[in-house]
Amino acid sequence: MDPDSFHQQPVIFQDIRINPFTPVAGGIVEGFTLNEGVEVAEPIRDFVYQALLKYGYLSFVPGSVNDKTFEAFSHLFGSPRFAGNPQAPRAGTGEMNAIDSSRKKTRTNYIWHIDQAYRPDPQKFTALHAVKAPAFGGETLFADATAAYRLLDPQLAAWLETLSVIHDGDQMGLISMSYREPAKLLDARQKAPPLVVPLVRVHPETGAKQLFPCELYAQRVLGLPRIVSDHVLHIVFEYLRSPEVVAPYRWQDGATLIWDNRIMQHRGVFNYGGQERVLHRAVID
Incomplete structure (x- = not known):
């Protein structure tokens, strides 16, 4: 950086x-x-x-x-x-x-x-x-996901900007563990279907680019084979967890x-x- x-x-x-x-x-x-x-x-x-x-x-x-x-x-x-x-x-x-x-x-x-x-x-x-x-x-x-983006090699960043990710609120069980009653759980799931999001997003006020996939929600990268998708997400998560961008x-x-x-x-x-x-x-x- x-x-x-x-x-x-x-x-x-x-x-x-x-x-x-x-x-x-x-x-x-x-x-x-x-x-x-x-x-x-x-x-x-x-x-x-x-x-x-x-x-x-x-x-x-x-x-x-x-x-x-x-x-x-x-x-x-x-x-x-x-x-x-x-x-x-x-x-x-x-x-x-x-x-x-x-x-x-x-x-x-x-x-x-x-x-x-x-x-x-x-x-x-x-x-x-x-x-x-x-x-x-x-x-x-x-x-800081914008700082994580700034760690990327420009060629890698340019490729990641072409990709989209599916975010699912129940990917790691957030919705399932929040609602114990079956009817309320079904309603919560229907209100939050899987969502396609850009892998690289632009902040609407500052214009800064960021890595957007979240480990809690990210299901897969669209258009890539499963193993390739998993590796791409692991690479992104590694940048997001870098000590250089993390503050306790x-x-x-x-x-x-x-x-x-x-x-x-x-x-x-x-x-x-x-x-x-x-x-x-x-x-x-």
Whole structure:
């Protein structure tokens, strides 16, 4: 990758300072506080929004956002909508849903993915607020799919851009493990049939190219023999898992995280034993 693309210096606007989390992805936001009932000025909203596009994900230090202001926080970036399931039910009366380690047992969140990339209209952003974080373990790993694309040899990249992939929400059992009742499972499957997606996609706002196949959903590459398709996907996944493009994030109580769901692949790490891990999630269009 071109070192000129690395994030090396903090960016500052008024009292807000964003420090790079890694040279490739992530920013740590300090000096931002969202108080209940207080409107955030448009210049601040625009600064944070543009920083999110630049860094891929932003972590707001504990105290920036709380349980009561988290939904208002999600409105700064778009329109939140409920996107839970029986394993991740609604949190409160708003559009948030809860991800509780004592309840959510599907384990598919430990496979690399972009949220809902098996649907024609996955959300723009995903935000999480840590109600209770483990004392150790329970990290979330992020991979910048645009940075992974920049690792490719130009000839390989040009060929991959000609290919399409089938994404299936039940490829690794996400839908089957989320709905135990046969009627609800059938309905969920019918609402999410297999979807043809480009192997290389262009970000609609930044114009950056990215590797789009997700290990959780990718079924096969269209038009290639099975073995060739499998090898192509393994190569793509290897680039997406490269240490150069991966950033681990460790949770703290009260921390708030938002990422650009169009380009940031992520997965959880199941290494926190029986500790409690409760996150509230906002899906933002």
